[in-house]
Amino acid sequence: MVTRGGQRTDPVAVGAALDSAHRSDWGRLLALLTRQLHSLDMAEEALQDAFTLAVTAWQRSGLPAQPAAWLLTTARNRAVERLRRDRVLRSKLPLLLHLGMEPGPEEGPEMSTIPDLRLRLLFTCCHPALAIESRVALTLRCVGGLTTAEISRAFLVSEPTMAARITRAKKKIAAAGIPYREPSDAELPDRLGGVLAVLYLVFNEGYSASTGDVAIRRDLCEEAIRLARVLVALAPDEPEALGLLALLLLQHARRDARFDGAGRLVLLPDQDRTRWERGAIVEAVALLGRAASHARLGGYQLQAAIAARHATTDRAEDTDWRGIAALYAGLEALTSSPIVTLNRAVAVAEYEGPAAGLSIVEGLAADLPSYHLLHSTRADLLRRLGRDAEAAAAYRTALALARSPADRDLLLRRLAEIGA
Numbered sequence: 001m002v003t004r005g006g007q008r009t010d011p012v013a014v015g016a017a018l019d020s021a022h023r024s025d026w027g028r029l030l031a032l033l034t035r036q037l038h039s040l041d042m043a044e045e046a047l048q049d050a051f052t053l054a055v056t057a058w059q060r061s062g063l064p065a066q067p068a069a070w071l072l073t074t075a076r077n078r079a080v081e082r083l084r085r086d087r088v089l090r091s092k093l094p095l096l097l098h099l100g101m102e103p104g105p106e107e108g109p110e111m112s113t114i115p116d117l118r119l120r121l122l123f124t125c126c127h128p129a130l131a132i133e134s135r136v137a138l139t140l141r142c143v144g145g146l147t148t149a150e151i152s153r154a155f156l157v158s159e160p161t162m163a164a165r166i167t168r169a170k171k172k173i174a175a176a177g178i179p180y181r182e183p184s185d186a187e188l189p190d191r192l193g194g195v196l197a198v199l200y201l202v203f204n205e206g207y208s209a210s211t212g213d214v215a216i217r218r219d220l221c222e223e224a225i226r227l228a229r230v231l232v233a234l235a236p237d238e239p240e241a242l243g244l245l246a247l248l249l250l251q252h253a254r255r256d257a258r259f260d261g262a263g264r265l266v267l268l269p270d271q272d273r274t275r276w277e278r279g280a281i282v283e284a285v286a287l288l289g290r291a292a293s294h295a296r297l298g299g300y301q302l303q304a305a306i307a308a309r310h311a312t313t314d315r316a317e318d319t320d321w322r323g324i325a326a327l328y329a330g331l332e333a334l335t336s337s338p339i340v341t342l343n344r345a346v347a348v349a350e351y352e353g354p355a356a357g358l359s360i361v362e363g364l365a366a367d368l369p370s371y372h373l374l375h376s377t378r379a380d381l382l383r384r385l386g387r388d389a390e391a392a393a394a395y396r397t398a399l400a401l402a403r404s405p406a407d408r409d410l411l412l413r414r415l416a417e418i419g420a
Contacts, residue, residue, distance in 0.1 A: 040170065259406070
């Protein structure tokens with residue numbers, strides 16, 4: 001599988017190839033290994049070993065023609081070595097001898113109807129024996145391939161706290177003997193909420209990447225949308241699945257307008273709406289109509305309805321902010337989320353004025369002390385009220401908390417605008 005005739009490969013090229021393989025193949029390979037080994041821990045450790053070994057092996061021998069196949073073979077070999085060291089090879093070897101490069105055909109009528117291997121692993125990790133936060137964190141790590149640091153930022157907790165949460169989830173699975181298998185169709189409803197939450201957070205990490213040099217990770221966004229489509233095909237009458245797919249399509253439809261030619265973030269009111277993907281918007285609105293026909297309103301449907309109000313308005317000045325604020329109020333009542341309250345404050349400020357929005361924001365300081373968007377929103381409202389000194393202080397606080405280069409650049413521009 002070597003393509004460079006045994007010549008040493010540039011470490012930068014190897015790093016780029018491994019990064020690409022991690023983004024595109026981690027979830028698929030881990031799902032396949034977990035299914036074959038019947039152990040998530042063993043599969044993850046073996047796959048991590050394979051990526052580590054590839055750093056030196058690919059530099060020495062050249063990039064393989066099929067990186068994913070190389071990683072899978074190496075990971076399986078590492079699993080065999082670990083089993084041998086653990087002195088259980090005799091009982092496990094028959095299983096390993098039958099491992100193939102791809103999963104075999106479905107066997108028997110009891111197999112689940114889930115048509116995607118990664119989605120199967122996602123449902124498997126979202127076992128109801130685990131707390132919802134643990135289900136989401138574990139599947140983001142294992143299926144989405146997100147780092148612990150990325151997941152901790154999605155949950156607004158420290159990295160050590162998130163690492164401990166993921167470890168506890170794995171230990172609970174091992175102690176309870178929870179099998180890594182596809183759930184039956186009867187078990188799917190109990191796991192749907194966790195699966196929807198995972199897809200939502202995977203998309204959000206791609207939509208506004210918290211680490212790295214790219215502002216948007218399209219691979220994560222597109223993978224979340226792909227899996228959401230599979231989920232809708234699986235559960236076509238589940239309104240929240242329809243609502244989530246609609247939400248993701250509406251947000252992703254704006255991807256080409258969110259940054260200017262210099263790579264700087266462009267806020268929603270300033271975006272060139274002719275660059276929005278109209279086909280995705282039309283599809284999303286139709287999905288929302290299907291969801292509404294079931295008369296079971298949920299959080300993803302409300303978020304999609306808010307996104308649709310923006311997406312179907314041709315000019316920013318014609319936005320129905322009062323209607324958007326009402327939708328946020330409904331979402332707030334459903335979730336009790338301070339982040340939703342913060343978004344409602346922004347909408348209220350647009351039709352009642354910045355003072356009305358600021359009064360709501362000021363009440364959230366204790367709930368979101370480390371959330372940079374709270375401080376940047378407060379700064380924007382203070383600036384609109386002419387209180388530039390207070391606005392500058394709030395922008396500096398937001399700047400100290402922001403991780404994304406695009407967010408930091410926007411905050412620096414705001415500070416420059418008020419001469420701070």
